[in-house]
Amino acid sequence: MTSTASPSTTGIRAAAQRRTLTVLVVSQILSGAGLAAGITVGALLAQDMLGATGLAGLPSALFTAGSAVAAITVGRVSQTHGRRPGLAAGYATGALGSAGVITAAVLDSPALLFAALFVYGAGSATNLQARYAGADLAPPTHRARAISTVLVATTLGGVVGPNLAAPTGDLAATLGIPRLAGPFLLSGAAYACGALVLALWLRPDPLRLARTLDTAQPAAATGAVQEAAAPQGLRGGAVLGALVMVVSQLVMVAIMTMTPVHMHDHGHGTAASGLVIAIHVGSMYLPSPLTGRLVDAYGRPAVAVASGLTLLVAGVVAATAPADSVALLALALALLGLGWNLGLVSGTAIITDTVSLANRARTQGTVDVAIAVAGATGGLASGVVVDLAGYPVLALTGGVLALAVLPAVAVTAHGR
Template structure:
């Protein structure tokens, strides 16, 4: 029975609206960390070998908490899980401010780890909106929530100047200011989720399907449980491979781009101009990730999820061509970062929809937790490894390695029957 039709469409519309508005504010958190993370890591550690450490800590925080947040969602509902994750991320921004003030590198990493929970919340929110969605509208609804993060995520990297003004008023270092603005945004996001995400979509879905809460929570309690579900469904496995590869490549290349631009653009511009250029480039990259996600959702529903994943993989390869072949030409690097975001958007929206569509309702949340944890762990590994890789073979080499990963994932998706229909 299609139980998605057992709830009024107005209920689903309210859920989409609530999650979308919350995403606008919660998206401020990661933007500042992405823009300043590698620079702060080098300044506080004293070595460029640690350039990717903040983004590594950020993605490890997401990876380590994706499954616990899924378990919490099954036990207490999406509302409690999302609000709890944002509360932890707010504490992380406080630690980031403390790290800048005290110049303690370890505090910077601890703060980034907790801020990573905001990413875990953003990832879970895209699945939360599918709990009660009609099958024919899953891609659209999922993409709208992903799209909503555009405002906060794009604004985050541009909080450097307003944040510096705020920091001046408070008498703290200028680089601490953006994290205060991020914290305020996440507070608003947490309040919106806590007050207005009613009825809880996952609890309603479980009630419609007659699932037992205790059994469901137990099934989501381990990485292995999620993997067993994904392993038994080839389409789900292909979806996870695509999402994981796209995320790992996006994080790795994006993490090193600010440092690459600082080296090259810094020769022709002053320090403040270079920082502004980096913030603008990262903003465009994040806009590519989220701004056109409704289009990706429409393509997913019209062309099919598997085919849209392949579109995303093609865009990612085009991005690697620009950043790898024209690394000294900053407009090409900026264009490559935009395409990197667009490819990630297509692969993530379509891959997530493909995962949901290939599983029964009782299997989805454990598999979603596994997918989010795995993609975040892959991003953390990529972020950690990309610093030494860049030291050995420079920025073009990073792009070449990323292109090989994308090509491998493309082959895996091409083998799916859904991609050939």
């Protein structure tokens, strides 16, 4: 079907999309460093302050729970005022949470630490919400690739962040701050800079411009775009998209959270766990361009199935890897990140395909709440499972849970 959109409208949309992606790439590089640095030592900081492993998963649960609240807030602000104020406010809140974590470490206050980690979760939610902004102005047939461009930008910061855990710890020590709180110095600065970039340069606002251009198109053109945005077999499949992302997040967070603790308990230092998490975060985002092309070329369901299978393999490798093998743990975490990436890009494309512009930001925020709740559940349960049954049981259970994606895809396919 040939689009009837005017050449001028198409040119405006294309130019604005290029600028949007450029600004989002810069902000995502910054926020990736902030996100990954905190992940690396969050569980270790709690373990050090509490003196127990059973609650080491609580930091992950708290900042993912905080991300649930932030996701719906950022979604509603974006729905009403546009992506720019929603995303900028989210990153600024993440920076505030980072400052709170540092203060809690200095005061040795677990209560303040937990409250600050909850606020810190806003950075994680915003980092994920930014992928939707990349798709607002993208043509339906290139939507997954636009999403993947935003995601891959997180890679640089995400890989650099964990590897700065030791140097930022040294910096913190010279400032009289507990060494494990050092990475949160980086997180706070990175999130604050990300907020500033978006507030100053994300103009025109992609969601508001997309609505304006959509309204300006003739009815026939609007119908053509909506038809293209909902591939055959996926109309009404928003539940599938949400489920794919929820399962991917649950499994990924649970295994990722306890891997640094598992390594620490077997004699590995912060540098080794930082390297493994860096490889993991890189695998979460670096494959995004290829994933986007696969999703656009072979369909959303096929890549969703690949996600479930990859997460299963990751769980098996993590469960069977010798505790002294950094290489095998790194491989397991790389597969874990890849499985999450396949699920996130395919699930996001399904959601964006099936929701109209009029309700898009609000719905996306609601979906990301479910994702955050899944992450909080995985993070909280992970410490308990490891405390009671061990890390291999946690990893294997997570891998098996990932297979829930397969029947969901099958049921959706047969229901269309």
